[in-house]
Amino acid sequence: MAKHLALVGLPGSGKSTIGRQVARQGGWVFVDADHAIEERLGCSIKDYFAQHGEAAFREIEAQVLRTLLQAPQPTVIATGGGAVLKPENRVALREGCTVFYLHAAPEDIARRLRGDTVRPLLQGVDALQRLQALQKVRGPLYREVAHYVLDTQRNNPTQVARKICMQVDLAGLSGLGSI
Numbered sequence: 001m002a003k004h005l006a007l008v009g010l011p012g013s014g015k016s017t018i019g020r021q022v023a024r025q026g027g028w029v030f031v032d033a034d035h036a037i038e039e040r041l042g043c044s045i046k047d048y049f050a051q052h053g054e055a056a057f058r059e060i061e062a063q064v065l066r067t068l069l070q071a072p073q074p075t076v077i078a079t080g081g082g083a084v085l086k087p088e089n090r091v092a093l094r095e096g097c098t099v100f101y102l103h104a105a106p107e108d109i110a111r112r113l114r115g116d117t118v119r120p121l122l123q124g125v126d127a128l129q130r131l132q133a134l135q136k137v138r139g140p141l142y143r144e145v146a147h148y149v150l151d152t153q154r155n156n157p158t159q160v161a162r163k164i165c166m167q168v169d170l171a172g173l174s175g176l177g178s179i
């Protein structure tokens with residue numbers, strides 16, 4: 001039985017912002033997986049990437065995700081944009097959560113993230129081109145893992161959060177633990 005609610009999507013799709021609002025609106029616990037990873041690492045994800053590389057980060061990310069999914073209380077989890085890359089993460093997310101894919105076009109996300117300095121995959125490159133490449137690889141993976149797909153482009157974060165809460169209510173998922 002699914003117990004948690006997870007948000008997946010490209011970096012900048014709004015997982016952290018909207019996840020926090022969904023939890024507030026629905027009275028659930030919120031966890032940002034990236035924050036949990038940084039607590040575990042004792043440094044920023046950006047610094048960890050620079051020192052150890054992406055593959056090492058993905059191992060830690062998978063371990064932290066596994067821990068979060070074991071939480072006894074229903075939790076809204078904002079995943080990192082690359083959490084879907086590992087097949088075992090996709091299986092664990094799909095089985096342990098109701099998963100919402102927050103979709104936005106790379107062009108819109110590039111605008112949202114103009115001036116971003118914390119996302120290692122978007123530093124020192126053409127952000128739009130990188131986001132387009134990420135979308136090509138990850139788009140099918142987000143869709144594979146998602147129970148619901150939401151277009152976030154014409155709605156602000158509060159509106160998207162409200163839509164998610166409505167969907168949770170409609171599908172009888174309120175309380176999440178009793179899906």
Ligand SMILES: Nc1ncnc2c1ncn2[C@@H]1O[C@H](COP(=O)(O)OP(=O)(O)O)[C@@H](O)[C@H]1O
Pocket residue numbers: 009010011012013014015016017018078112113152153155156157160
């Ligand atoms: N639906 C939206 N419309 C406009 N801006 C948004 C929307 N969702 C998120 N944002 C903005 O985009 C930026 C990245 O959001 P964030 O929640 O950090 O994304 P993620 O966690 O998916 O990387 C933030 O400045 C946030 O306010």
Ligand SMILES: O=C(O)C1=C[C@@H](OP(=O)(O)O)[C@@H](O)[C@H](O)C1
Pocket residue numbers: 009010011012015016034045079080081082083118119120121
């Ligand atoms: O897309 C990615 O691979 C990543 C996205 C980041 O999270 P956001 O999606 O919240 O930016 C963070 O996990 C890390 O920088 C890697």
Ligand SMILES: [Mg+2]
Pocket residue numbers: 015016017034078079080
């Ligand atoms: Mg985030």
